[in-house]
Amino acid sequence: MHNTAAIVFRDGITRFVKVDNDELLMDAARRHGVNLPVDCREGVCATCRCLRESGEVEVEYIDEEALTEEEIAKGHVLACQTRLRSTHASFYFDVDSSICSVATELHDGIVSAVEPVSDGAAILEITLDDPARALPYLPGQYARIEVPGTNEWRAYSFATAAVREGKLRFLIRLLPSGVMSDYLRDRARVGDAISLEGPLGAFYLREVQRPLLMVAGGTGLSAFLGMLEELVEKGECTQPIRLCYGVTQEQDLSELDRLAAFAEALPDFVFEPIVMNASAAWQGKRGVVCDLFDRDFLSQPFDAYLCGPPPMIEASRQWLEEREVGEHRLFFEKFVSS
Ligand SMILES: Cc1cc2nc3c(=O)[nH]c(=O)nc-3n(C[C@H](O)[C@H](O)[C@H](O)COP(=O)(O)OP(=O)(O)OC[C@H]3O[C@@H](n4cnc5c(N)ncnc54)[C@H](O)[C@@H]3O)c2cc1C
Numbered sequence: 001m002h003n004t005a006a007i008v009f010r011d012g013i014t015r016f017v018k019v020d021n022d023e024l025l026m027d028a029a030r031r032h033g034v035n036l037p038v039d040c041r042e043g044v045c046a047t048c049r050c051l052r053e054s055g056e057v058e059v060e061y062i063d064e065e066a067l068t069e070e071e072i073a074k075g076h077v078l079a080c081q082t083r084l085r086s087t088h089a090s091f092y093f094d095v096d097s098s099i100c101s102v103a104t105e106l107h108d109g110i111v112s113a114v115e116p117v118s119d120g121a122a123i124l125e126i127t128l129d130d131p132a133r134a135l136p137y138l139p140g141q142y143a144r145i146e147v148p149g150t151n152e153w154r155a156y157s158f159a160t161a162a163v164r165e166g167k168l169r170f171l172i173r174l175l176p177s178g179v180m181s182d183y184l185r186d187r188a189r190v191g192d193a194i195s196l197e198g199p200l201g202a203f204y205l206r207e208v209q210r211p212l213l214m215v216a217g218g219t220g221l222s223a224f225l226g227m228l229e230e231l232v233e234k235g236e237c238t239q240p241i242r243l244c245y246g247v248t249q250e251q252d253l254s255e256l257d258r259l260a261a262f263a264e265a266l267p268d269f270v271f272e273p274i275v276m277n278a279s280a281a282w283q284g285k286r287g288v289v290c291d292l293f294d295r296d297f298l299s300q301p302f303d304a305y306l307c308g309p310p311p312m313i314e315a316s317r318q319w320l321e322e323r324e325v326g327e328h329r330l331f332f333e334k335f336v337s338s
């Protein structure tokens with residue numbers, strides 16, 4: 001019997017390792033070629049410290065010199081003293097993967113669909129050549145995809161909770177001109193060979209223990225589609241979730257039916273779109289995502305996840321910094337261009 005641990009590094013590289021019931025996290029990682037930083041192996045030096053971000057664990061010993069009570073209360077553990085007690089858990093190590101001899105993984109596949117979902121975005125579906133070869137990731141993370149026929153790579157957030165029948169989906173904005181945008185609009189054909197690298201990124205859904213604010217700008221929605229799908233599948237989330245979804249024009253709105261289905265399936269999930277340059281016919285809200293922030297909702301402790309163009313993330317961060325809102329953790333993914 002074994003459980004699975006996601007090991008996330010500061011540079012966003014993630015490795016999934018199988019951990020036997022009586023095995024220490026440190027040993028399981030080494031068995032999978034991930035050499036976590038360790039020194040004393042006795043719970044004293046804290047070289048192997050990490051943050052448990054989800055899952056249940058049993059920790060054998062923590063010396064008072066290693067971690068403070070406050071750090072332990074926040075979820076810090078020692079990999080040399082930790083065993084898993086749930087089927088899945090994730091741990092964040094504040095070191096770069098390169099010092100743990102971890103290489104990124106390349107996967108090959110074919111384009112199996114390109115589906116327009118709005119005037120300015122499409123879903124790219126990739127079917128992996130080897131469906132038996134695992135590509136685990138945490139919803140919210142991303143892959144780098146090589147644009148077929150070029151040597152250019154672009155980053156895209158996974159738009160589903162996991163690989164399904166060997167298929168991956170990505171929600172991609174089509175710019176008027178751009179290497180991936182031009183490929184998807186003009187040249188993409190079902191059957192094109194395509195390569196990707198992943199999983200990458202430290203933007204992923206942590207254990208949901210308090211209300212969630214999700215803020216999506218344009219195709220930043222992609223990461224939330226994966227996160228929400230996971231919450232529906234697990235069926236355990238009772239916390240309220242508010243998704244503020246901002247786009248430039250109403251024609252950019254994507255996947256509203258999918259969001260409506262999440263709202264049906266989750267006990268307290270509300271999403272609202274807002275359009276910056278709306279036409280006269282638009283009946284909904286006009287403005288930017290911050291105009292949707294509900295001060296009552298944000299007066300309680302919460303976790304905030306922001307994903308999309310850098311100006312939207314900066315504006316949202318500034319809004320939260322300048323207002324009297326509840327204590328919160330903030331995670332974000334900026335769609336910076338390559
Ligand atoms: C971690 C990460 C995750 C990402 N996830 C997604 C995702 O899930 N969905 C998605 O659509 N994009 C995502 N992006 C952005 C994506 O990687 C590309 O930058 C984007 O798709 C443009 O690629 P392109 O090849 O079409 O254009 P490029 O050839 O890269 O750029 C063409 C021109 O457009 C400009 N440009 C690039 N991006 C923008 C922009 N957003 N707005 C205006 N002008 C721009 C460039 O400066 C350049 O002048 C992500 C980026 C990062 C870093």
Ligand code: FES
Binds near residue numbers: 039
């Ligand atoms: S290696 Fe020293 S506390 Fe784990």
